[in-house]
Every structure is written in structure tokens, then in C-alpha cells.
Amino acid sequence: MPESAAEARPPHGAAASVPTEADLAHAVYRAARAAVADLFREYPGHTFYYCVLVTPGEAYGPALSAWSTEALAEAAHRTGADPDALRWSYADSPFCCYGERYLAPVRELFDARPQVFELPEEDGDSEYELRLRAMETAVARLDRDGLFGSGAQRAAVLVNVEVVPGDSGNTARATRLNPPAALSRWLAEAAEPADE
Helix, strand or coil, rough: CCCCHHHHHCCCCCCCCCCCCCHHHHHHHHHHHHHHHHHHHCCCCCCCCEEEEEECCCCCCCCEEEEEEEHHHHHHHHHHCHHHHHHCCCCCCCCCCCCHHHHHHHHHHHHHCCCHHCHHHHHHHHHHHHEEEEEEEEHHHHHHHCCCCCCCHHCCCCEEEEEEECCCCHHHHHHHHHCHHHHHHHHHHCCCCCCC
């Protein structure tokens, strides 16, 4: 069970400490593991091909989004939309913000750190990178645990930490987090141009 907001707070009267990068990574790992496990358990007949943590440009604590081939077909049929227009859209997924009971409390830990856009530019950039590294570390650990499958099953799932709206860092993180077979279609259809 992931840490609740109450478990993350110091005892009454104790000085609040700023969560470290390791603290954030561990909290995201526990919460995302529970959320993704629930998703897969609740939809056992679905073939998931996209499973991401999303965060805005302020790098607040993440939300989960995912797509399965079955959900994509149903959404395209229901809305009349081109499946290719929906395929990689975290916001259009019926699984957008799935598992909030696990992930919402994690945002309180992120909120306990200095806020990215309230810092001088260089410090803000460092804080932003720290937060994204923590999320990426959590997803990499989930992958090592086998949460997204292994072999051919894993090669069919794109996992990532996505900043929305998109930025070139999404491509770098996706490349680090996925085997080449999982990347090919996403790189062709959805990746932002990488920084030179």
C-alpha cells in the first residue's frame, strides 16, 4: 500500500523536512505500482500498449494515463475520431488519472519542495530535473520489477514520464525507459524532436 499523506507528514510538533529526490522516487514508485496493478487487474482482457506518468511544466507530482487497444477501438467508435488521433493522447484516454487515490497524496510530497517557477532560473531548472529524475527512477524500477511484462509483452508497451504539453525531454526519457521495439511506433507518430 502506498504511503498516505498522513504517513508522509512529520509527527505533530516536529519540524517538517523537505522530501529528498529518493523520497519522491520511492513514493512515486509505491503509488504508481499500486495504481498500475489495479488497472491491469480491473481490465484483464485489455492489451495495454501505453502507460505513462504525466506532469505539467511545473513538474508537480504525476498522474497516470494509459491506453489499451480495446479502449482505443471503443473510444474511436464512440466518438467517431480517427484512432491515430487518439492513440498517444494521454488526456483522451478513459484511463487518464486512473488510480488517483494512490497518486494524489504523492503530490503533497512534491508540494513540500520548493516550487519550480518560484525559484531563480538556474535553481528552478535543477528542481525541475530532480523531480523528473525521481519519476523516471520510479518507472524504471517498476519496469525492472516486471510490472509491464517481459519479452514480447514488454516490447509492446510504451512507458514514459511525459511533460505535458510535450517537450523534447519526453523523447529522451522514453528512449532510456523502453526497449527499441516498444519505441518505434511512438517515435514515428508522437515523439517531440530531440534537442540538438
